[in-house]
Amino acid sequence: MGADGFSKDARCFHALADPNRLAILCALQQGEKCACDLLADLRISQPTLSHHMKLLVDSGLVAARKEGRWMHYSIVPEAAQSFRTMMAQYARCACEDDAGVSCFS
Numbered sequence: 631m632g633a634d635g636f637s638k639d640a641r642c643f644h645a646l647a648d649p650n651r652l653a654i655l656c657a658l659q660q661g662e663k664c665a666c667d668l669l670a671d672l673r674i675s676q677p678t679l680s681h682h683m684k685l686l687v688d689s690g691l692v693a694a695r696k697e698g699r700w701m702h703y704s705i706v707p708e709a710a711q712s713f714r715t716m717m718a719q720y721a722r723c724a725c726e727d728d729a730g731v732s733c734f735s
Contacts, residue, residue, distance in 0.1 A: 662704040687703075691710065692705060
């Protein structure tokens with residue numbers, strides 16, 4: 631994998647490397663949510679939510695759409711699946727493919 635691939639993967643990891651952003655993703659698992667609902671659930675300021683949502687949207691894991699004066703957010707299913715696949719690549723061990731390799735040696 632080239633540097634571009636690592637950079638894209640790092641953006642996803644960075645987007646998830648915060649307790650508030652993990653809480654946002656958990657909330658979005660139930661479906662699309664308005665920013666106003668996320669603000670109430672998380673008890674954070676609007677500028678803080680905007681910062682977190684920018685990182686999640688920029689990572690590609692979350693989609694945003696504007697309705698009136700509010701933004702609505704949802705998980706991008708294809709991006710979530712791609713993240714799971716990408717994570718599996720980093721969390722694998724050579725012993726999975728080669729019985730001659732031991733994880734405990």
